[in-house]
Each structure stands twice: as structure tokens, then as C-alpha cells.
Amino acid sequence: MIDAGDTAWLITATALVLFMTLPGLALFYGGLVRAENLLSVLMQCFTIASVVTVLWLLAAYSLTFSGSGAWIGDLSKVLLIGVPRDAAAANTKIPETVFFMFQMTFAIITPALIVGAFVERMRFGAVVMFSVLWLFLVYVPVAHWVWGGGWLAERGVLDFAGGLVVHLTAGVSALPARHRARPRLGFPHDVRPPHAPWMTMVGASMLWVGWFGFNAGSALSAGADAGMAMTVTHISAATATLVWIVIETVKFGKPSMVGAVTGAIAGLATITPASGYVGPGAALVIGLAGGSVCYLMVMVVKHRFRIDDSLDVLAVHGIGGAVGVLLAAVFADAALGGIGLAEGRTMGGQVLIQLTGLIAVLIWSVVVSFIIIKLVQALVGLRVSAEIEEQGLDLNIHGERGYNM
Amino acid sequence: MIDAGDTAWLITATALVLFMTLPGLALFYGGLVRAENLLSVLMQCFTIASVVTVLWLLAAYSLTFSGSGAWIGDLSKVLLIGVPRDAAAANTKIPETVFFMFQMTFAIITPALIVGAFVERMRFGAVVMFSVLWLFLVYVPVAHWVWGGGWLAERGVLDFAGGLVVHLTAGVSALPARHRARPRLGFPHDVRPPHAPWMTMVGASMLWVGWFGFNAGSALSAGADAGMAMTVTHISAATATLVWIVIETVKFGKPSMVGAVTGAIAGLATITPASGYVGPGAALVIGLAGGSVCYLMVMVVKHRFRIDDSLDVLAVHGIGGAVGVLLAAVFADAALGGIGLAEGRTMGGQVLIQLTGLIAVLIWSVVVSFIIIKLVQALVGLRVSAEIEEQGLDLNIHGERGYNM
Amino acid sequence: MIDAGDTAWLITATALVLFMTLPGLALFYGGLVRAENLLSVLMQCFTIASVVTVLWLLAAYSLTFSGSGAWIGDLSKVLLIGVPRDAAAANTKIPETVFFMFQMTFAIITPALIVGAFVERMRFGAVVMFSVLWLFLVYVPVAHWVWGGGWLAERGVLDFAGGLVVHLTAGVSALPARHRARPRLGFPHDVRPPHAPWMTMVGASMLWVGWFGFNAGSALSAGADAGMAMTVTHISAATATLVWIVIETVKFGKPSMVGAVTGAIAGLATITPASGYVGPGAALVIGLAGGSVCYLMVMVVKHRFRIDDSLDVLAVHGIGGAVGVLLAAVFADAALGGIGLAEGRTMGGQVLIQLTGLIAVLIWSVVVSFIIIKLVQALVGLRVSAEIEEQGLDLNIHGERGYNM
Amino acid sequence: MKYIIAVIQPHRLDAVREALAARGVQGLTVSEVRGFGRQKGQTEIYRGAEYNIHYVPKVKIEIAVDAAIADSVVEAIGEAARTGRIGDGKVFVLPLEGAMRVRTGEMGTDAL
Amino acid sequence: MKYIIAVIQPHRLDAVREALAARGVQGLTVSEVRGFGRQKGQTEIYRGAEYNIHYVPKVKIEIAVDAAIADSVVEAIGEAARTGRIGDGKVFVLPLEGAMRVRTGEMGTDAL
Amino acid sequence: MKYIIAVIQPHRLDAVREALAARGVQGLTVSEVRGFGRQKGQTEIYRGAEYNIHYVPKVKIEIAVDAAIADSVVEAIGEAARTGRIGDGKVFVLPLEGAMRVRTGEMGTDAL
Numbered sequence A, B, C: 001m002i003d004a005g006d007t008a009w010l011i012t013a014t015a016l017v018l019f020m021t022l023p024g025l026a027l028f029y030g031g032l033v034r035a036e037n038l039l040s041v042l043m044q045c046f047t048i049a050s051v052v053t054v055l056w057l058l059a060a061y062s063l064t065f066s067g068s069g070a071w072i073g074d075l076s077k078v079l080l081i082g083v084p085r086d087a088a089a090a091n092t093k094i095p096e097t098v099f100f101m102f103q104m105t106f107a108i109i110t111p112a113l114i115v116g117a118f119v120e121r122m123r124f125g126a127v128v129m130f131s132v133l134w135l136f137l138v139y140v141p142v143a144h145w146v147w148g149g150g151w152l153a154e155r156g157v158l159d160f161a162g163g164l165v166v167h168l169t170a171g172v173s174a175l176p177a178r179h180r181a182r183p184r185l186g187f188p189h190d191v192r193p194p195h196a197p198w199m200t201m202v203g204a205s206m207l208w209v210g211w212f213g214f215n216a217g218s219a220l221s222a223g224a225d226a227g228m229a230m231t232v233t234h235i236s237a238a239t240a241t242l243v244w245i246v247i248e249t250v251k252f253g254k255p256s257m258v259g260a261v262t263g264a265i266a267g268l269a270t271i272t273p274a275s276g277y278v279g280p281g282a283a284l285v286i287g288l289a290g291g292s293v294c295y296l297m298v299m300v301v302k303h304r305f306r307i308d309d310s311l312d313v314l315a316v317h318g319i320g321g322a323v324g325v326l327l328a329a330v331f332a333d334a335a336l337g338g339i340g341l342a343e344g345r346t347m348g349g350q351v352l353i354q355l356t357g358l359i360a361v362l363i364w365s366v367v368v369s370f371i372i373i374k375l376v377q378a379l380v381g382l383r384v385s386a387e388i389e390e391q392g393l394d395l396n397i398h399g400e401r402g403y404n405m
Numbered sequence D, E, F: 001m002k003y004i005i006a007v008i009q010p011h012r013l014d015a016v017r018e019a020l021a022a023r024g025v026q027g028l029t030v031s032e033v034r035g036f037g038r039q040k041g042q043t044e045i046y047r048g049a050e051y052n053i054h055y056v057p058k059v060k061i062e063i064a065v066d067a068a069i070a071d072s073v074v075e076a077i078g079e080a081a082r083t084g085r086i087g088d089g090k091v092f093v094l095p096l097e098g099a100m101r102v103r104t105g106e107m108g109t110d111a112l
């Protein structure tokens, strides 16, 4: 039976999560690059959204959510054939079309997140090809393992809204992608500063608001679970924002806007896997942890490893997601205000399961992404020429300028 | 009886559709004009939204949705008098106030779409006067014919969310409006390029997300119909985007951002009339058709006819809407995954009805718009002086600049 | 019992109201300042959102909505401890977490509104400290009096969505804040014009759409009340917009975009306290009144009193809120299309109660804000140096620029 | 050689460019500037507050020419830029001692 | 006639304009420039990454004046623009051979 | 003293600046300009409509130098800015009669 209230919320949540990518993430990333590369970022997000949509319908949805394989689903729901118009999605009171769409918005934003690792230098064709292969070879299997009834689901891994499936996969896949794409010219000393921090703030705000759809929508119903997920999501975001502001104030005396919004995203990524299991007090702690660990990692990645993770996909999403996956096991404990672990499961046991999931997803994502990026490099090449990179991608690749003032 | 779930969704859908105009469409159009005309576009959208709101309450709603005339409604719901606070709208479980508001957002965006045909040169007073007359003389009657129980409704025309009522009326009314307003100075060779393609992308993204409210909201309930409408809407948009990207890549080697988002809007406009009747496979075909036909028409209008349809209202909305109205009849067929045609109706029969609607609405819109534009020209004049046009409307007409950097 | 439909709407409404601040209000204000101060405004809004969130959880929510004191609540819901996950909020069918979150978004936007009074010159630390103290000493008590069962609630004051609690408190608190902060350098003759009116329009549009969440959400359910609240909100906004456009056209011959959107905000602020009680006809009148009175006040404040209320917080929110509080008593009358006054209450009696509330809240807000601002001045100082003010806050205080083109 | 600097109304730029091309001047460099002069700026009103915009947007054209044609170039600019209203701008002629085309290293009038 | 080019701190522009008006100079042309000099640019930190902004925003003023008052104009600019800190800028004086007012076609000092 | 004005490709700016620093030139002033010349602008296509962008973005460098090193500065700019393609730009040398450092009031070559 379909419930109008649940359906109303899930349609809305779907719109919110789509809004996170279009235009939220696009603006968030777009503000951080040079003005001459703005359109290339917007275009990549827009194109990924379109390509993933069509592929999701053609096969990816079915491979993720249909069938009972441990590793991968089947093809019985290709084109949604055989899904009656008014069928409810399993264990929910929403139409399967809505579930299909809601999940699709996750499949859209995840490869779009990776874009942040190789902006300002990657060929357009390479971005598209990478995203397509990555969708099928990383996102679909991992989503199936965790949410589609695969082997991690069976072990009882906790990942409410995508710490493993979204943030960890995107965050660590950025690593080989970035590695092969190599740093931007001039990195680390002569890279141009973000061309429009204000735009990054607007994107971050849209991500924050949209994240209510992401996390509270993952309850798949409009009730107490959604309410609590929204609450803890918001608290974690706010806390991590403050962490970042405080650190920057202490360290530099200048709390920055770009820093504050990065903190918010860190807090949001960290709470994501835990958002359906924990209480408001835990959200404070998770926000604190997410904010400080991600801050540290941004520094380490940039300064120690000198990796040009242009927009900090690894440090914020990868690490934030991983921290959240572990903390989910801790704060799900009823004693700590959570909803309680599965019958007979200890906190230690749950942590182990989370660790298993984490390591498996990490290795799979890194290895497969490495293979994909090599393949793409061989087939179409990764980088634009140095001259095009210097002049910017917008005019050379897309024939337009972001600003014609 | 009012249902909270349906009401929740329809209030949200109303907010989404208003968001399509404010600021979605305003930004979409605003990015395409010169920097010196940006505010004039935003102002026109904002003013139309306000004027239509008041007129909708004063008379337009009642004339559209009250009474049972074949051609026009009556005045019994002027000011919503006589509508009890908790009355449900006919055949729905939502309050009539919500229906009133939801429909109003359609009446707002439709004349705002036409603005795209005469930006950068039309007097502000002329825009307002045209919009007011057009609302009463084109939008209200056509909406009554199709959705208010008028003669087309009785024949069983299919127009789920406004292929005839919104996109065709706006698209073809742009023709005489543009004809009388004449091209911008310098057209076609020395017109300035879009001043902010990034802004157009943001507007397009808001339109896309808001369109979930437009089409899925038109189900007037939160259930399987809304879910499927959202699904097919999204698929058509994504497909048409890809069509545009592929064509531009093949033709110019440079897939453009402005092209991609135009494709998305074409896909959205095309699926609109069909969105409540068809399945996901059909959405792919409709997206393909909408994308390619609209692409072709943009070229034809610009290069063959050399019409300065500044922002392609005719080619995208007019043609997209018309294509969708016809395809709705085809893909509504249950054999093609649709919900099935009315009892005893053949596909050929339905196509005929659709054609009738199409031709009637087309002729009515063109003729009446022509008369209105002549009238406006006689009363207040259409164009600003060449000097004002050269210097831009913002400073001269509104006393402001969009940017004071 | 929790209802999915009501919950769906209230979660959505919460997202909408958060969206009003992030990024709505931030953009609205940001467009009105110099380019060199843009980030400081965005940062203040973002930081206030984060700080208020954490404080709301730690104590403010409990002090506002828990317990039955006439003046202030108690601490029994600190950290939401003792609130079961699936408890419904009192007199509603939504989870208390959702009520907690919905109300929090009001507590966020209210101090953020005040920011408009001292932009471009106030120290960042002073803004944060002021906001924190103000939250506890003005917002929390007043919200408790009116909505938390305090003494004004007991007298039956009508304030549906925050004429007293939000707009009046913010509007009049701006007065002492601004007084002590003193005008910007160069005021009134050499202040730089709004750097991005287009951005102000985008922010205003987001505020308008978000306001559906604000007012219709305040019904705390998805039914006829929410529907009517949305309707009257929208009508008032549109009417006040037209009032402003007409006045400017008559006075200057140049209807301005910034004027039009200011009118919209005036109309929205004015209807807010009345939005749950009145009908559509009354909304027209309230919009007319709000638009014209606020227009007048903007002139009076700027030209007569020569107060540098930089972004017109007093004239628009303070006065608009006050007018709405009084008109609520009038148009709530069933004879005028309202829902009717409490049993046995006359219109005159209700006006008196409204006046009591108005005066009490006004005096409390002004006096306490004055003390807070003195305290903040003593502790950390209010203004940046003249040199920093000249060069802009972004680079000096936050180490960034809004634009790096 | 002469270095000619002209400050003109932005909307006359295209006309000036064409007039110069007609006299064989191919190269020139343009920048956006703000002019202060007899022509007063504008008053913009935002929400009732008047903002005095003292400056007027102009464009500046720089052209290096052979001394022989300097006068005719000045004249051509004057004609193409003139609207007869205050604010039409100025043309200045400075002595130019050397010029080099970067691409080839050519010097003097050959470089123009 | 002289063509005076001054590069100054942006926030001294109004003071300079007033000082010049006091000496009877009505017209001038202003543009935004980036200065490189002793005054070093800034380091901006975005998410822990340091960006070196080598340049410093300045404004450039151009004023054509009668040779007789050139020195006093240079002096006036110097006084009005001076803050005493590195980065205050420079004033350059170039010879000016001709001037024309576009509106009227007037030539020489009359055109200024 | 000489006043050198160079119009170059934007992406050669850093190279030119370094080349000049190597020759002891510390100060210079840069602005964004639009160039018209042999190098033709581009055609941008938005939704099938072609827009002719006649101008090409360039940067203009201004450097006041002692006459003694003017030639070597011109040469240095030429070398650093050269890519060998049309549009590489021009260098112009104008006579400079006076200079003042605003901060100190120093005059002449000391002010550079």
C-alpha cells in the first residue's frame, strides 16, 4: 500500500538531492576554480546527471536493487519493465518509481563529487567515460553490497545514507584519478585562488539544505526516523562548521568563509552513514570529530603529501565518510542515545563489521578506479594540453565563457 | 476530505513551481542577455509574478476553473469568495486554496516565458500591459478549454501539465510579439553574447528541479501517478540534454553548457503534456524527439527565418510543447507502456483530438497575441529608443545596474 | 500519533526556512553591500546559523518550549534528553524532533536579520557575541511569551508565524545595535551603491518561496490552514511588490528592481503574524498596508532621521511586523473573512491585546539589545578601524575576496 | 611616430574602429576606464537612498601610428566619436620614440 | 602640455580628485590596474592552501594639463595620495603634443 | 627616462615579470585590455547563434625606466613574451620627463 505522506516526502527528498547536484555541487565546485574553468565544472556536473539518469534506467538500477546476488543484482528491472505503475518499493509505502528516482539522485551525485579531484585539467570526454565506467564498476556493486541485499548488507553493516556507498567510494576513487591526472600546472605555489568564494558558499548552502533530503529521505518514510535523521544531520553540520571557524581563528586570526563551508560539508559527510541510528548528543560528537579530522586531513593531504586534490574530495568526503562509518557503530548503541544495535550484536562486533565494509569498499574503489583511469587514459587521454590548461577549459573545450561582461 | 499527504506534496509542488519563475526562469533568461539588461529581465519576471497573482485572485482563477461554459468560466469564485476555508478542490483531496495557488504558479510562468522573445528592447510598461491582456485573453480561455472543463476537455484532449496550456501558448504567442517588437539592434551579426552562461545553467537547474513540482504536482496527489510523472520528466530532460551534447560535439567538436541546458529545457517542455500518461521507455523516446526537433527548430528559426526569437521561446517551448502533445496520444497507449487511452478510443482518434487542440490553441494564441501586441503598440509603444537600447535598459528604465563592482 | 502527511510537510517547511537564511537572506543582504564586504555578510549568516543550532540544542529550545513559566521555560529538554525518538510535539501529529528543527530555523533567521543593520563595519567577533546574547536574552524569552505558553500566549495574543517573535524583535533590536555601531563612513552621501542588485533579487526570490515554509509551516500540519496561510502570504507579497513599483513609477518614473523586492519582503513580513487567521481579501489589504507603510518608513528613517539602517531592517521588518500584528486582530474577524476571534473576544479587545504584546516586545527588545550592545562594545569593541572599513571586511577579517576574477 | 590616446563614449567604439580601419589603422588597444569631467555622473536611487555615481564609464583607445598620419587619425576619431553632447571625450597625441613587434622583433614603424 | 600618469592607492582616489579640483583640474580619466613593486602582495589561504597574490590593486589616473601647472599638479597628487607607507605609488610626467575635445573639435590647451 | 608600454598575451605576464626582475626592474603596473590587430577574435556559438568576439584579451604593462636600460628592457620583454604566433603584441617606448615617488616625494630616476 502506498502512503501519500511518505510519498510526498520522498518526492520532495528526491528533488532536494537532485538540487544538491544541480546546481548545488556545481556551484560549490565552480566557485573554487578559475573563472576560465567555471563552465567546464558546471558542464561536467550537468552531463554526469544526464548520463547517469539514462544508464540508471537502462541497467544500473536493476543491477543494484534487483535480485539477490551477494555481489551484484540482475537485469530483471531494466527499463523498469515489469514494475507495475503503482507497485510499492520493497519494505516501504512509496511507489517503486519514487524509490528508483531517489536512489538515482545518489548515483548522480557520487561520480559528480569525484569531479572535484581533477577539475581544471581533465578532458571532457575522459570525465564522461570515467564516470560511466565508474558508475557500473564501483558505484553499482558497492551500492548493491550495502543497500541492495549484497554481502555487506547480510553481515549487517550500518550505512544509513551513504558513508560507504557515496562518500568513501567518491573520496578514495579520487585518489587514483587524481594521481594519473597529475597536479594542475603551477601546483602548489602558483595555482590561482578560488574565483568566486561567494558562489562556493551558495553551493554549500544548497548542499546543506539538500542534505535533509539525502539523510532524512533515506528513512524512506515521513516519520520519527526522518525527523531524527534531519536533526542529527543539521547538528553535525553546524558543529563541524564551528570547529573549522575556531581552528582558523586560532591559527590565522582570520576565520574564512571557504573554511566555514568546508567544515559544514565535512560535518554533513561524516554524519551521513550514522544519521539514521544516532541521537542529537552523538551528533555533536560526530560533528566535532568530522570537523577536526577532516581539517587535519586537508592539511596533511595538501602539505605533507602535496597531492593536488583540487577540491579536497579525499580529505573531506573520503575521510569524513570513513569516520562516520565507524562512529555509526559506536553511537548506534542505545546507551549512547542511538536506536540500538541488532539483537545480540556488541559494539565491538559492529565496529568490526563496519571495518570490514570500510576496507572492502576502500580497496575495491581504489583498485577499480585505478584500472578505469588507466583505461580511459589509454583510450582518450586524460589531460588537455598545457596551453589549453593555461587558457582555461571553457573557451577551448566548450566554446564559451562563463562571464562576458 | 482533505488528505495531509496529498496536501503536503501539493504545497511543496506549488513552492517548486514558483521557484521555477523566481528566480529560476529569471536567471535562465538573465544569463542570456547583456549585463546592461540583466535587471530588466529579473524585474519583468518579478513583476509578472506579482501582477498575475493579484489578477488571479480578482478574476482569472474563477474565469478559468469555475462554472461549466465550453469557452470560458464564470465569476463566482472571484476573490475566492464562497470557497470555504477547508473545501477540497474538485476530484482531489487537497484544499481548494492549494489548488488555486498551484494553478496560479502556472499562470505566472507562462507569460514570463514569453518575455524571452522580446528582451533587451521592450518598454517595461508594454511588457506589463501585454502580460495582463494576454493572461485574460489567451491563458485563461485556453486553460479553461483544456483543464477547466471547456470544449477541449470534453473531447478528451490529453494535456497533463501544460503542453497546450503553457508551452504552446507561450511559444507561439512569442511570434507576433517578437514580430512587432522587431529584432534587437545589430541582429543577427553584432548582438552581444550571453553575459553569464553560468547564470543560465543555475536557472536551468532550478527549472529542472522545479519541474518535478510542475509535472508530478499535476497529479494533484502524492502517489503512483506523481511518482511516474516525476520519473518520466527526469528521463526526458536527461535524454534531450544528451541529444544536444552529442549533436554539438559532432557538429562543432565543442559541446556547450548553454546548449546542454537548452536541451534539458526542450526535453522538459516536450514531456510535459505526456508526463501523466506514459512510461519510462516512452520518456526516452520523447526526450530523443524533443531534443532533436527543438535543436533543429532553433537552427531553422535563427538561420533560415532570421527571426530574433532572442531566447528561443518558439523553438523550444512552442515546438517542444507541440511535439509532446502529439506524442502523448501515442505513448499513452497501454501497449507502449502508457496508462491506456479512454475506453473505446483508438490511438488515431486520440491523435486527431490532440491535433484539433493543437491547431485551435495555436491559431487562437497567434491571432489574439497579434491583436494584443498591436493594441499595446498603439497605446504605449513597444520599443525603447535606439539610444536606450544601446546603453541598456537597466540604467535607463529601472535606474539601477545589475553589477556595481 | 505521528501523521506522515503532516510530517512530510513540516520537514519540507524546515528545509524551506533554512533555505531562507542559507543562502536566501545571505544573498539578499550580500547583494546590497560593497563587493569588498560580500563575504563578511555571507559568513555572518552562515556562522549565526551554526552557532544558533548548537545553542538551540544545548539550552535555547528547552528554555523556549519546555515548562510552563510565564516568563521563561525550563531546562528539562536540554540536548533533547528525555524526548523519545517518536514522541509527537504537543498538539501536533509531527515528531518533536521536527518541531525542534522547524522552530530552530526561526531562531536562526531572526538574529541573521539584524545583521542587516550593521553590515560593512562591525567586527566579526562582535556580531557573533551579540547574536549569542541576543538569542538568549531577547529571542528565547519573547518566543516563550508568545509561543511557549508564556504570559502573552495566555492573554491570547495572535502571532501566527512571528510578527512579534521574529520581525518586531529583529527590527527594533536593530535600532540600538545600529545606534552604537554608528553609520558607515561616508553615510549618507558617499556610501557605495549595492554591488549586485541581481543577487538581491535572487535572495528575495528565495525568501519569498521559503516563506511558504515559514507561514504555511506554522500551521504545523498539512491541511486547510497551511493552504490558506500559503495563499494569503503570497497575495500579500505580490500586492506589496506592486505598491512599491507603482510608487516608484509615479515618483521617479523608474520602477527599480531593488525597490520591487523590498516591497515583496515588506508584504511578507506584514502578513506573517496574520497569515493563519485571515482570508484572501484581507491579504490584499494587508499587502497594500505593508507595502505603503514600509515604503514611507524607509524614507522617514533614511531622510528624516538620517539613520544608517543599512539594509532597512527597522523600516521593513520592524514596522511591517508591527502593522501585521495589529491587522491580524482586525482581519481575524470572521466578518472580514478571517477564522474568527476567540469566543467572547471583541475586535477592540483583541487589538488591545495585540498592542500590549507589541509594546512589551518592543520595549524589551530595545532595552535588552541596548544593554547587550554596550556589553559587547565594552568586551570586544564594535567597529573595525576606519582603514579596514575603507578597504572592506572580506580581505581584512576573513582573509578572502568574494571575487577573484 | 605618435602615440594617440582617445577617451570616448563606449557606444562609439565600433564606429571609431571602423573609421580607423578605413584609414588603414589595423591595430589598437582598448580598455575600460572611468571618466571625470564636465559631464556629471548619475544619481542612482536604491530604496530611497541616493547614491552619487561621480564617474562616467568611458573607453580608452590607444593607437601607435606613423607621425605622417597622426593628424588624420585624430580627425577620424573625432568625427566617428562625436555626438555633440558633453562627455564625448578627448584625444591626446604623445610623442612615440620606439616600437617593437614582439612576434618578429621588428622595430620602428614596421612594427605598427 | 603634459600628460600626467599617477598610480595610487585606490582609497586615495577621492582625496586626489578633490585636491585636483581645488587646483582647477576638472577632467581626468581613471582605470583599475594591478601594481607590482616593493609592496608585496598578499597570501590568501583557502582551505589550508596558500595562494600568493603577487599584485596589489591600484588605480591609475591620467590627466592632461597645461605645462604651466604640471608641477603643481604633481605636487597636489603627491600630497593627497601620500600615506607614508610602501605602495603609495608613483607619478609620471610625459610630454603631450596635442589634444582635441571630441565634442567641439577644439585643439590644444583649449581642449583640456 | 623612458615610459615603456607593452601589450602582450595574458599568459606571458609571469614570464615577462620574471625577465624584468632579472634585469633589476622591480616596479610595473599592469592592466587588462582588449586588443584589436591582425589576430582575429573568436566566434562563439550559443544555441546556434554565432557571436563574433572581435577583440582578444591582452594585458598591458607599463614600466618607467632609466633611459640607459630602456633598450635592454624592451629586448627582455620581447624575448619573454614571444611565442612566435600572431597576436604576441607590441612594445612602445615613450619619452618620460618626470617621475615622483608618492611616499617620499623623491623625484627623477630615484623615484623609479
Ligand SMILES: Nc1ncnc2c1ncn2[C@@H]1O[C@H](COP(=O)(O)OP(=O)(O)O)[C@@H](O)[C@H]1O
Residues within 6 Å of the ligand: D007, D034, D035, D036, D037, D038, D039, D040, D056, D058, D085, D086, D087, D088, D089, D090, E026, E027, E028, E029, E030, E062, E063, E064, E065, E101, E102, E103, E112
Ligand atoms: N584633462 C583631462 N585629462 C584626461 N582625461 C580627461 C581630461 N578632461 C576630460 N577627460 C576625459 O574626457 C571625458 C570627457 O570629458 P568631459 O569634460 O566630460 O566632456 P567634454 O570633453 O565634452 O567637455 C572625461 O570623462 C574624462 O574621461
Ligand SMILES: Nc1ncnc2c1ncn2[C@@H]1O[C@H](COP(=O)(O)OP(=O)(O)O)[C@@H](O)[C@H]1O
Residues within 6 Å of the ligand: E007, E034, E035, E036, E037, E038, E039, E040, E056, E058, E085, E086, E087, E088, E089, E090, F026, F027, F028, F029, F030, F062, F063, F064, F065, F101, F102, F103, F112
Ligand atoms: N617603474 C615603475 N613603472 C611603472 N609603475 C611602477 C613602477 N614602480 C612602481 N610602480 C607602480 O607604483 C606602485 C607602488 O610602488 P611600490 O614600489 O610598491 O611603492 P613605493 O612607490 O612606495 O616604493 C606599484 O604597485 C606599481 O603599480
Ligand SMILES: Nc1ncnc2c1ncn2[C@@H]1O[C@H](COP(=O)(O)OP(=O)(O)O)[C@@H](O)[C@H]1O
Residues within 6 Å of the ligand: D026, D027, D028, D029, D030, D062, D063, D064, D065, D101, D102, D103, D112, F007, F034, F035, F036, F037, F038, F039, F040, F056, F058, F085, F086, F087, F088, F089, F090
Ligand atoms: N598600432 C597599434 N597601436 C596600439 N596597439 C596595437 C597596435 N597594433 C597592435 N596593437 C596591439 O597589439 C596586439 C597584437 O597585435 P597583432 O596585430 O594581433 O599581432 P602582431 O603584433 O603579432 O602582428 C593587438 O591585439 C593590440 O592590442
